[in-house]
Amino acid sequence: MARYLLCATPAGGHVTPILAVASALGDRGHEVTVLTGSRFRSFVESCGIAFRELTGAADIDDRDPDSFLPDRHHYKGLRLAQYQLRRMFIDPIPAQYRDVAAAVDDVGAEAVVVDAMFLGALPILESPVRGAVVALGVSPLSLPSSDVPPYNSGLVPMRGSAGRLRNKVLNGVIERAFDGLDRHADHVLRAITDRGLPGGLFGAARMYDRYLQLGPAEFEYSRHDLPPNVRFVGPLGMDGSVKSYELPRWWPELEGRRVVHVTQGTAANFDLGTLIRPTIDALGDTDLAVVVATGGAPIHDLGPLPTNVFAAEFIPHAELFRHTDAFVTNGGYGAVTTALAHGVPIVVAPGGEDKREVAAHIRHFGVGVDLRRARPTPRRIAAAVRQVLENPRYRTAAGSMAVACRKYRPHDLIESELEAATAEVRSRKSS
Numbered sequence: 001m002a003r004y005l006l007c008a009t010p011a012g013g014h015v016t017p018i019l020a021v022a023s024a025l026g027d028r029g030h031e032v033t034v035l036t037g038s039r040f041r042s043f044v045e046s047c048g049i050a051f052r053e054l055t056g057a058a059d060i061d062d063r064d065p066d067s068f069l070p071d072r073h074h075y076k077g078l079r080l081a082q083y084q085l086r087r088m089f090i091d092p093i094p095a096q097y098r099d100v101a102a103a104v105d106d107v108g109a110e111a112v113v114v115d116a117m118f119l120g121a122l123p124i125l126e127s128p129v130r131g132a133v134v135a136l137g138v139s140p141l142s143l144p145s146s147d148v149p150p151y152n153s154g155l156v157p158m159r160g161s162a163g164r165l166r167n168k169v170l171n172g173v174i175e176r177a178f179d180g181l182d183r184h185a186d187h188v189l190r191a192i193t194d195r196g197l198p199g200g201l202f203g204a205a206r207m208y209d210r211y212l213q214l215g216p217a218e219f220e221y222s223r224h225d226l227p228p229n230v231r232f233v234g235p236l237g238m239d240g241s242v243k244s245y246e247l248p249r250w251w252p253e254l255e256g257r258r259v260v261h262v263t264q265g266t267a268a269n270f271d272l273g274t275l276i277r278p279t280i281d282a283l284g285d286t287d288l289a290v291v292v293a294t295g296g297a298p299i300h301d302l303g304p305l306p307t308n309v310f311a312a313e314f315i316p317h318a319e320l321f322r323h324t325d326a327f328v329t330n331g332g333y334g335a336v337t338t339a340l341a342h343g344v345p346i347v348v349a350p351g352g353e354d355k356r357e358v359a360a361h362i363r364h365f366g367v368g369v370d371l372r373r374a375r376p377t378p379r380r381i382a383a384a385v386r387q388v389l390e391n392p393r394y395r396t397a398a399g400s401m402a403v404a405c406r407k408y409r410p411h412d413l414i415e416s417e418l419e420a421a422t423a424e425v426r427s428r429k430s431s
Contacts, residue, residue, distance in 0.1 A: 001028075001029045001030045001031065002030050002031070002110045002111065002418070002419070002422065003030070003031040003032075003033075003107055003108050003109050003110050004022075004025055004030055004031070004032050004033070004109060004110065004111050004112075004113060004418065005033050005035060005100070005103050005104060005107060005109035005111075005112050005113070006018050006021060006022045006025075006032065006033070006034050006035070006112075006113045006114075007034075007035045007036065007096070007100060007112065007113070007114045007115070007118050007120070007121060008034065008035070008036040008040075008114070008115050008118060009036075009088070009089065009115055009117050009118050010036050010037025010038075010039065010040065010054060010058075010059065010060050010061065010062060011060075011062040011088075011267055012062065012265065012266030012267055012295070012296075013138060013265065013266065013267060013332055013333070013334060014036075014115040014117065014118070014138055015036055015037075015040050015043070016266075016334065017115065017136060017138050017214055017236055017334055018034060018036070018113070018114075018115055018136065019034060019043070019044060019047060019049070020236045021113065021136065021236070021411070021414055022034050022044075022047070022049050023047050023048075023049065024411040024414070024415075025411075025414075025415065025418075026047075026048065026049055028411075028415060030415075031050075031107070032049055032050065033049070033050040033051070033052055033103065033107050033109070034049050034050070034051055034052070035052040035053075035054060035099060035100065035103050036051075036053075036054060037053070037054050037058075037059050037060060037061065038053045038054070038059050039061055039063070041053065050107075052099070052103050052106075053099075054092075054095070054096065054099050055095060055098075055099055056095040056098075057091060057092045057094075057095045058092040058095035058096045058099060058120065059095075060088065060092065062267055068087055068088065069083070069084060069087055069088070071083065072084070078177060081152070081352075082178070082180075082181050084352075084353075085181060085201065086181060086184060088117075089117045089118075089119060089201075090119065090181070090184060090185045090188055090201075091188070092120065093119050093120045093122075093185075093188050093189060093192070094120075094188065094191070094192065095120070096118065096119070096120020096121070097120040097121070097123050097124075097192055099120070100112060100120055100121050100124060101124070104124070104131070109131060110131045110132070110422055111131045111132040111133070111134060111418055111421065111422050112124055112131065112132070112133045112134070113134045113135075113136065113418070114133070114134070114135050114136070115135070115136055115138050116135045116136060116137050116138060116139065116204070116205065116211070117138075117139075118135075119185070119189075119197075119204065121133055122189060122193075122195075122197070122204070122207060123189065123192040123193040123195075125193075125195070125207060125208075125209075126193040126194065126195050128429075129429075130425065131422060131425060132209045132210070132418065132421035132422045132424070132425045133208055133209055134208060134209055134210040134211075134212060134417065134418060134421055135205065135208040135210070135211045135212070136212050136214055136414075137205070137211060137212065137213035137214055137215070138214055138333060138334065139333050139353075139354040139357070139358075140215075140220065140333060140354060140357045140358060140361055141205070141213060141220055141221070141223075141230070142201075142202040142205070142357075143202065143203060143205055143206070143223065143226070143227070143230075144171050144175070144202050144203060145167070145223040145224070145225050145226075146164045146167050146168055146171075146225075147164070147167065147221065147222060147223045147224055147225070148167060148221045148223060149166070149167050149170055149171075150167075150170050150171050150173075150174040151174075151202055151354075151357055152354060152356050152357045153170065153174075153356070153357075153360075154350075154356045154357075154359070154360050154372075155170070155360065156360050156361075156363060156364040157221050157222075157364065175200070178200065178201065178202075181201065182197065182200040182201055185197045185200075185201055186198075205227065205229075205230065206227045206229065208229060209229065209421040209424065209425060210229055210231060210417050210418075210420075210421045211227070211229050211230045211231070212231050212232075212233050212413070212414055212417055213230060213231065213232045213233065214233060214234075214235060214236055214333075214334070214337070214410070215232065215234065215235055215333070215337045216232060216234050216235065216337070216340075216341075216401065216404050216405050216408060217232040217404075218365075218400075218401060218404040218405075219337065219340060219361060219365060219401060219404075220232070220361075221361075221364070231413070231417055232408070233408060233410045233413040233414055233417070234341075234405055234407075234408025234409070234410045234413070235334070235337035235338050235340070235341045235405060235408075235410065236334070236338075236410050236411075237317050237318050237321075237334065237335075237337065237338025237341060247315075247316075247319070248310070248312045248315070250310045253289070253310065254289050254291070254310070254323055257287075257288070257289040258287070258288050258289065258325045258389070259288070259289045259290075259291055259320075259323050259324045259325055259326075260279075260283060260288050260289070260290050260291070260324070260325060260326045260327075260328060260385055261290075261291045261292075261293070261315075261320060261321070261324045261326075261327050261328065261344075262275065262276055262279040262280075262290065262291070262292055262293075262327075262328040262329070263276070263292070263293040263294075263295060263328075263329060263330075263332075263335065264276055264294075264295060264329075264330050264351070265295050265329075265330060265332040265335065266295040266296055267295075267353075270297075272294065272297055272301055272302060273375075274330070274349075274351070274374060274375050275328065275329075275330055275349050275351075275374070275375070275376070276292055276294065276302065277302065277303075278375070278376060278377065278378045278381055279292075279328050279378070279381050280292065280302070280305065280306065280309050281378040282378035282379070282381040282382035282385070283308075283309075283381070283382060283385065284305075284306030284308065284309055285306045285307070285308060286308060287308075288308060288385075289308055289310065290306075290308060290309045290310070291310050291311075291312075291315065291320065291324070292309060292310065292311040292312070293311075293312060293313070293314060293315045293320075294311065294312070294313050295313070295314070296313050296314065297313070298313075299311045299312070299313060317335060317338045317339070318338065318342075321338060321339055321341075321342035321344050322342060324339070324342070324344045325344070325389060326344065326345055326346070326347060326385055326388050326389055327339045327344045327345070327346045327347070327368075328346075328347045328348075328349070328381065328385065329346060329347070329348055329349075330348070330349055330350065330351040330355055330374065331348045331349070331350040331351060331354075331355030331356070331358040331359050331362075332355070332358070333354065333358050336348070336358055336362065337405075339398075340367060340398055340401040340402060340405065341401075341402055341405040341406075342402060343395065343398045343399040343401070343402035344398055345367060345368050345388040345389075345394035345395050345397070345398045346362050346367055346368030346369075346388070346398070347368055347369050347371065347381065347384040347385055347388055348362050348368060348369070348370050348371065349371045349373060349374055349375070349376045349381075350370070350371075350372070350373075350374060351374045352374070359372070365397060365401070366393065366394070366397040367394065367397045367398045367401055368388055368394055368398070369384040369387055369388055369394070371384060
């Protein structure tokens with residue numbers, strides 16, 4: 001059995017998949033240590049996994065954006081996105097690297113596994129005595145290509161030469177817009193290693209020994225120039241991911257009813273009036289059972305609930321989606337791919353981060369309705385939910401995605417790719 005170090009950016013959407021993989025590897029007899037933010041210690045240790053704490057600038061708390069995004073109110077649009085990327089993913093690199101290097105030495109890790117935005121492990125790739133370094137794709141692929149529009153633009157692929165020309169022009173515009181940020185990331189990395197970040201932030205996936213995309217290839221845009229280190233392993237949520245939560249006491253009341261699930265995830269839940277409350281207002285006092293997951297926000301923040309609305313802070317998606325007829329979401333990639341693995345059509349109101357890209361994929365593959373705004377009205381939500389419930393094409397498309405997902409065995413694939421990458425690195429060192 002092998003010793004693995006798994007590293008996660010301290011945010012729910014990054015920690016949850018890393019912990020799911022760590023749990024599965026531990027169950028298979030491997031020695032596993034998770035390195036992430038201090039606030040996740042009890043979460044990690046409750047799963048029986050060894051924990052190491054990020055330090056200094058790397059130990060951010062995504063529940064307190066004022067602590068690491070103090071000037072965010074001064075920015076909008078593209079400049080806000082760049083500010084968030086710099087502060088959350090680039091500036092912590094030196095502290096992340098120190099913590100990763102120390103952990104590798106202490107635990108004798110044969111491979112390092114990171115979420116794709118944990119960039120502090122990239123300098124390990126330049127070490128002559130390193131093990132394998134593998135990234136998990138927890139968002140849609142960001143790799144630029146003439147086959148796809150710019151990442152997070154909200155655009156979908158266009159066929160033919162006109163599409164390739166559009167993509168070339170727009171990708172060039174985005175490359176120039178992100179030049180300053182890419183140069184900053186390159187400078188930060190070159191202070192540690194000579195290699196820097198030659199492909200920019202969006203091209204970093206090419207650098208790893210393996211880049212394992214946590215979703216099906218069938219939910220990704222086709223690229224003729226997809227790097228050979230990229231593998232699709234399917235969505236983790238097909239088999240329950242981390243340890244099971246206790247089902248809420250109202251669970252039996254869902255039996256025999258059409259169920260609509262709504263959540264804002266675990267990060268964008270500071271204001272439940274963004275999507276959850278409008279969905280309650282849209283669907284309350286109807287014949288639908290509305291299941292709310294607040295993602296950790298107190299349930300009492302929702303106020304009085306109609307009798308057909310059921311709420312909990314956390315609900316195991318792998319169990320809930322077996323009984324769900326439609327999913328209303330702000331576009332978290334993990335939740336969306338888990339819903340699709342269960343054939344559930346989607347209504348998406350894309351929020352920040354990568355969620356416009358997720359929404360574009362939903363629209364392109366016909367598996368749901370994109371409301372194209374983060375704070376939709378109850379009327380628009382009600383109409384979209386009716387649309388995905390009553391028009392069979394959405395459930396058919398989502399069902400086809402579920403069939404595609406069933407061919408993947410994510411944890412088997414991840415284990416085998418880790419073993420192969422580790423063997424390849426050892427072979428290169430001995431030759």
